[in-house]
Amino acid sequence: MAVANLESSFGSLDIKHDNKLAMATDPTEDVVPQAETDDVEAEDSAVEDGSKDGTVGLPYGHADFVTMGMFIVDEIEYLPPKPPVRDILGGAGAYAALGARLFSPAPQLSRSVGWIVDKGHDFPAAMGELIESWQTAAIMRYDSSRATTRGWNGYDEAEHRAFRYMTPKKRITAEDLPPQLLTARSFHICSSASRCRELVTEIKSKRKAAIEALGPDAAQHPEIIARPYFIWEPVPDLCTPDELLNCTNTLPLVDVCSPNHSELAAYMGDPHAGLDPETGKLNKAAVERACEQLLSAMPLQSYALVVRAAEHGCFVAKNGGRRRLRADQSEAPKKKKPAPKQDLHGGLRHDIDMEALFAGLVQNEEGSIARDEVELTSSLEVWIPAVSGEEAAEGSEGVNPNSGLKVADPTGGGNSFLGGFAVGLARGKTLDEAAAWGNISASFAIEQVGVPVLDQDADGNETWNGVRVEDRYAAYETLLKKRGLLQE
DSSP: OOHHHHHHHTTOOOOOOOOTTTTSSOGGGTOOOHHHHTTOOSOSEEEEESSTTOOOSOTTSSOSEEEOOOOEEEEEEOSTTSOOEEEEEESHHHHHHHHHHHTSOTTTGGGGEEEEEEEOTTOOHHHHHHHHHTTOEEEEEEETTSOOOEEEEEEOTTOOEEEEESSOOOOOOGGGOOHHHHTOSEEEEEEOHHHHHHHHHHHHHHHHHHHHHHGGGGGGOHHHHSOOEEEEEEOGGGOSGGGHHHHHHHGGGOSEEOOBHHHHHHHTTOTTTTBOTTTOSBOHHHHHHHHHHHHHTSTTBOOEEEEEOGGGOEEEEEOSEEEEOOGGGOOOOOOOOOOOOOOTTOOOOTTOOHHHHHTTOOBOTTSSBOGGGEEEEOOEEEEEOOSSSHHHHOSSSOOOTTTTOOOSOOTTHHHHHHHHHHHHHHTTOOHHHHHHHHHHHHHHHTSSSSOOOEEEOTTSOEEETTBOHHHHHHHHHHHHHHTTSSOO
16 A cells, blocks of 8 residues: 555654554553453453554554544434435544544554544444454444444434434543543544533643653653644534633633534524525625634634534634644653742732733743743634535636535534544644645545445555545645645
8 A cells, every 4th residue: 555655645744663652551451452352251341452453552653633522323314205324333533533534544644543432232243344444543442231322313404414312422531541542643522612621621631641651751752742732623502602601711722613604603693593694505704703703702812713614615714823832843841940929919020021921921831931832823714615516616727626526415524524624733734724634534424324435446545435535635735726725
């Protein structure tokens, strides 16, 4: 398989082949390899590694992406006469992992995609084989005392989805992540605002402990010392005006908040759900206005809003602000210095650092000014069109090779977008470039019921539904550059 060519096309990072991080803890404490679980009759549950060779952790080093979303076995009902489908791979976690996996060819980059699959006594065997074929860093947890989490999905004429759980769900927590996933470069969180704040706090705390456990070896892994990207996908049911304050309180803790256009409209109390009341089509001005209002609530913060808008692509908006330097710009942890005395009653003193004060009063965890760890970033507002559809076909740039793509089932499109988007950020892409990755991932997720089929071409390159990801992306990238939406 021409992995090297794919890695070059997608600007991937160097994947380390030493496994110091993966072996930071004793794997026998929590993990029972698949070959042994069938013989353990006294145990009702076990944790399995998703790899074929039964090894624990990431044999190629750290993770680029981890989703905290759940795995669900889906049942989908359509309007007649289209028949329903059952036992479909689903859930925010599964589709986010798919989105990241599309840009992570096996055998190396695929293992940088981390997720957790909870298997109950009714888990379909064929689904396990499918997951294993992706060669991701999936943690397979079996519990014979419970049913696999299952969900029902229904769609109306406008493709609005209704969803309900058919069996009890099992949430994923930071406690569930082993060190090799805690130190990932990016995290996808699909939750309420309050739950998101809890998860970010817990992940950061346990991540710090995992890095400290490495001791001097931590200096050899600057990529895990840097602060990771947190991408938050709000759950639809809690995108309401009553939750708006909760939302704004969460924004400073994440790097990206990504509702879809109707969820954003629901937050803002828009009675038209983000649509033009006269035409029934997406009201882009309303989306932009809502983003402007949310960004203005925290003018000194540099979080981004990425609004997913189905066939219209996505809108990316960000304030100019400050951000922590990451990856190669970071250093190993240093000894803590005594924090300077703070005036609890405010006011100016003769020893106040005025430059740092007006730069935004950025402080590190010890309370000292962290001027050398912060830089200012520029603002951004741009619509990135979908890979196919009317807007992708508009313009005089020539024929769009992807214009013939059709939507067979929108389930999981938004989750897959965020998987591709997050792994793009983790590998050094800008917000608009990462959004383009996300749109590509979504395009593969929605062109069939369920997930696309992984295969190989005559040259041994990965294909999904018979198409190489880099080929679809190359055509799409060319279109965006011709429109001036991506830099040459």
